[in-house]
Amino acid sequence: MKKALLIVLVFSILLLQKATAQDSSFKVKSQLSSLINSWQLIKDALAEGSVDEAAFAASAYIKIANGIDYKLLSEGNIHALLKDAGAISEAPDLKRQQKSFEQLSANMVTLAKAFKLEISVGDKNQ
Amino acid sequence: MRKILFMAMQLVFFVVLAQDILAQKAETQVVYTCPMHPEVKMTKPGNCPKCGMTLVKKSVKLVPPKTVPKKQRDPQRAKDKLPAKKEMKEMPGMEEKKDPAEKKDSVEMKDGHMHDHMQMEHAKTDSAEEVGHKVNLTGGKTVRYDLYVTDTMVHFTGKHRHALAVNGSIPAPPLIFTEGDTAEVYLHNQLKTSTSIHWHGVILPNEQDGVPFLTTSVIPGGTTHLYKFKIVQNGTYWYHSHTGLQQQSGTYGALVFKRREENSMHGNGHDMKEMSPAYTAELPLVLSDWTDEHPHQVQRRLRSANDWYAIKKGSVQSYAEAIKKGHFSTKLTNEWKRMNAMDVSDVYYEKFLSNGKAEAEAPQFKAGDKVRLRVVNGGSSSYFWLQYAGGKMTVVANDGNDVVPVEVDRLIIGVAETYDVVVTVPDNMQYEFRATAEDRTGHTSLWLGSGMKMPAPTLPRLLYFEGMNMMNGMMKMNGDMKPMPGMKMSLQKMDMNTVMYPEMAGADGGHGSHETESMKGMDHSKMNSSTGIVTLNYAMLRSPVQTTLPDAPTKELHFTLEGNMNRYVWSINNKTLGEWDKILIKQGEKVRVIMTNNSMMRHPMHLHGHDFRVLGAQGQYAPFKNTIDIMPMETDTLEFAANKDGDWFFHCHILYHMMAGMGNVLSYQNSPPNPQLPDKAKAWKQFQRSERMIHPSATIGVESNGSDANFMVAGNRFELQGLWHLGLTPEKGREVEVNFGRYLGKMQWLFPYVGFDYHYAKVGDEIEKNSFGQVSNKNDRKTFVVGLQYTLPMLVIADARVDGDGKFRFQLGREDIPLTNRLRGNLMWNTDKEYAAGLRYILRKWLALSAHYDSDMGLGGGIALIY
Known part of the structure; x- marks a missing residue:
């Protein structure tokens, strides 16, 4: 009887762990997809050649990045993203924004690959 | 390159010298x-x-x-050694315990990890200061540490005292990880009691946070517990026991999370380069405070409003001293406003420690070395002023979070804060990195380099009466603090304590080394002149990246920090931890805490498991912190993205404030069950109870005419009071009184009570009447009483009561009038036509000489024992 109880207990703990693991991977995906969407908006603004809109979109991106739990994406990685996004939000001209965006995009692609998310880096808009 | 050149030059020099x-x-x-x-x-x-x-x-x-000299004989070896570790081995009194733990330690620990942070790092990694450039999503390695918590004996002060050691050392060994690693820490509890480790400032799953009954299972004596979590940050953090008052006894150590190389690579952004000061070596520095008293005794003494610590610190602020310094009216006003002597700290500490030593050394550093000190304040209730003898300090991080480097002459590190500062060793001499306790009763030093000693300036004692004067101005009659009109105080920008700093007023040059006392006068011109000292405050901390949070619904919390010095009860919104319900927050919202300090002391408020933004001076670049010092009358606004789950402790990190009630819990709604706390409701009750301590105290007088005694058992709100007056003969009267009541209001001035009074005196037949014209029953009274005590201005206790026989009594009394540093007076009168006046001279913390006159017993003299 005791043994059976133990087995049930172990089993339920395993189940629980699995459930929370799935839960957290779902969280990563949803948070990262909003980050990707936000990145897309910067990309669109740059394609349109609007410095102000790109800066605005970058600020929105920063807010989303700062809302991500470090347990999903660690501090060093978030800071790597924030640095380029911050540069876009404060750059005085399109050229410098594009330069920072290049690096940001490279990091976003790495992210998307690692988490198996869709991302389109094509230059079709440019 | 320069280093090589320099070394070559040194070599040439030595060769020449040797030939010579x-x-x-x-x-x-x-x-x-x-x-x-x-x-x-x-x-x-x-x-x-x-x-x-x-x-x-x-x-x-x-x-x-x-x-x-021995310790410098092999500089090459010394360099490779972790000084903290070396010092621990030298720590006296730990020999017998050290061995087994030490052995295990070296077997289990990856030695590369214990050492590498002390090795000279190539300047290349210095760019690690900057925000990195490439993301790295690969998994790190698993790093295992085994920690053995044991009882030990220490003699920091020359007396043998019990302490708690981790792997045989105080402080606990520094644990080194790299971002992305998985930490596996096995805590082997070799105590008879339970223990715990809280990972301070670390973002981790709730059940790893290490608060017994709130987040993590209790770890009983003789058992082993595994903490396992991913390292998702970089920077300087620390760990300590979160069980009772264990932290004070030695269970605290540094955590160093290194940055990943990819994250710190330079891209095209060369703009960041000049912002970051390079450093050539780094060293964790754990500051702490040590008292020979058992921490439970400390807490009890604070609760019983015993002023032994003030005597030891020279901060009694007696009437005699006030008169001498021309501050009699200041003292009167202070007592009129029902304040006790003012101070910036509560506890008297015998020693302050740097990596477990009053004077630590790091002789391996040479001229030109730039050292990143990872300073952790592991003290239980001491703030420290940090100063460096070799020039300015560059602050590069706070609470594990990078800040845009800022150069300062000095800074105050709050309890539980961490600061990373870069200092330069200007010459081949020993430069003092000094940490002075805020109350300036002592300091501790780390000497960098070898050779002649270059001390940092001594901070002179506080001008307490200036501080008292200032407090008088800010305190309303009802005990609330009133900020000066038109002044918004926050972020340490306006340090009111400055009025107490002689070095700022220019009264004293603020420099005097041990060896050169006679030089004091001359030093003025060269050393810190009183003007132009740059002191760090929070408004100067700027994050290198923008920290704006998502646009989400905002939950606003208003916290007012309250304190009561007379009874040593600390609370938030006048609720102690045991009186708070969990504060519910929701994942996805933004939580904003607007916090005002309405008490007379500063509080280092710490939120577990989160970094919060400190709003104010830096706009979008507001810095992230995990512990914020809030000074009296300041209002600070914090915010964080609620993106976790579970229950998180928010509390004052002054250990004795926390244990006296100053804390509450933020709880995420709909959190998954915590596997370590199967019965959460029961655990919550136990958690609240563990912070609710009951403290007994007593004074027993034995005099030539009889015996007087007071005793009390006090909690946060209730109190059991008792007294006896026993005359030597029946004619001199015998009285025993016991009252039980509850203090009301946040200032706790009002105390309704019920009790029992027995009074007997053998007198003649005359009938005595009390002041109300009632026939007095005091010569033969056995009755219940109901009454009300109220603390009046001048700290006079008014006590009105009625007893079971319908007799009224009104009494006025004042205890512990600080006449001189050690002399206390007391006065009492009541409507039963009883009166008394007495003097006590405090000899030891447990012993006083006493003399008094009272209407029952007459004149007597003797001793008083104090518990």
Whole structure:
């Protein structure tokens, strides 16, 4: 009887762990997809050649990045993203924004690959 | 490159010197020395580094090379060694316990990890200061540490005292990880009682947070517990026991999370480069405070409003001292406003420690070295002023989070904060990195480099009456603090304590080294003149990246920090931890805490498991912190993205404030069950109870005419009071009183009570009436009483009561009038036509001489025992 109880207990703990693991991977995906969407908006603004809109979109991106739990994406990685996004939000001209965006995009692609998310880096808009 | 050149030069120099010595043994050599400082011996002309006087030429006889002092004999080896560790081994009184733990420690720990942070790092990694550039999503390695918590004996003060050690050392060993690693820490509890580890400032799953009954299972004596979590940050953090008052006994240590290389690579953003000061080595520095008293005794003494610590600290602020310093009216006003003597700290500490030593050394550093000190304040209730003798300090991080580097002369590190500062060793001498307790009763030092000692300026004692005067101005009659009109105080920008700093007022030069006391006058011109000292405050901390949070619904919390010095009860919104319900927050929202300090002391408020933004001076670049010092009357606004789950403790990190009730819990709604706390409701009750302590205290007088005694058992709100007056003969009266009541209001001035009174005195037949015209029953009274005590201005206790026989009594009394540093007076009168006046002279913390006169017993003298 005791043994059976133990087995049930172990089993339920395993189940629980699995459930929370799935839960957290779902969280990563949803948070990262909003980050990707936000990145897309910067990309669109740059394609349109609007410095102000790109800066605005970058600020929105920063807010989303700062809302991500470090347990999903660690501090060093978030800071790597924030640095380029911050540069876009404060750059005085399109050229410098594009330069920072290049690096940001490279990091976003790495992210998307690692988490198996869709991302389109094509230059079709440019 | 420069380093190589420098080393080459040194080599040449040594070779030349050696040849010299060999060739002409008892030759003389020319040195340049200071007329006032004979210990200064320079090879080149110039100015004295101590006082600035021009050096004079002097010939000295060359003696055959002496054996180098032991600790410097092998600089190469010393360099590779972790000094903290080395010092721990030298720690006296730990020999017998050390061995087994030490052995295990070296077997289990990856030695590369214990050492590598002390090795000179190539300048290349210095760019790690900057925000990195490439993301790295690969998994890190698993790093295992085994920690053994044991009882131990120490003698920091020369007396043998019980302490708690981790792997045989105080502080606990620094644990080194790299971002991305998985930490596996096995805590082996070899105590008889339970223990725990809280990972301070670390973002981790709730059940790993280490608060017994709130987040993590209890770890009983003799068991092992595994903490396992991913390292998702970089920077300086620390760990400590979160069980009772264990932290004070030695269970605290540094956590160093290194940055990943990819994250710190340079891209095209060369703009960041000049912002970051390079450093060539790093060193964790754990500051702490040590008292020979058991922490439970400390807490009890604070609760019983015993002012022994003030006597030890010289901060009694007696009437005699007030008169002498022309502050009699200040003292009167202070007591009129029902305040006790003011101070910036509660506890008297015998020692302050740097990596477990009053004076620590790091002799491996040479001229030109730039050292990143990872300073952790592991003290239980001491703030420290940090100063460096070798020039300015560059602050590069706070609470594990990078800040845009800022140069300062000094900074105050709050309890539980961490600061990373870069300091330069300007010459081949020993430079003092000094941490002075905020109350300036002592300091501790880390000496960087080797050679002649270059001390940091001594901070003179506080001008307490100036502080008292200031407090008087800010305190309303009802005990609330009133900020000065038109002034918004926050972020340490306006330090009201400055009025107490002689070095700021220019009254004292603020410099006086141990060896050169006579030089004090001369030093003024050279050392810190009273103006132009740059002191760090939070408004100067700027995050290198923008920290704006998502646009989400905002939950606003208003916290007012309250404190009651007389009864030592600390609370948030006048609710102690046991009186708070969990504060519910939702994942996805933004939580904003607006916090005001309405108490007379500063509080380092810490939120577990989160970084919060400190709003204010830096707009989008507001810095992230995990512990914020909030000064009296300040209002600070914090915000964080609620993106976790579970229950998180928010509390004052002054251990004795936390244990006296100052904390509450933020709880995420709909959190998954915590596997370590199967019965959460029960655990919550136990958690609240564990912070609710009951403290007994007593004073028993034995005098020539009889015995007087008071005793009490006090909680946060309730109190059981008792007293006896026993005359030697029946004629002198015998009285025993017991009252039980509850303090009301946040100032706790009102105390309704019920009790029992027995009074007997053998007198003649005359009938005595009390002041109300009632026939007095005091000569034969056994009755229940109901009454009300209220603390009046001048700390006079008014006590009105009625007893079971319908007799009224009104009494006024004042205890512990601080006449001089050790002399206390007391006065009492009541409507039963009883009166008393007495004096006590405090000899020891447990013993006083006493004399008193009262209407029952007459004149008597003797001793009083204090518990």
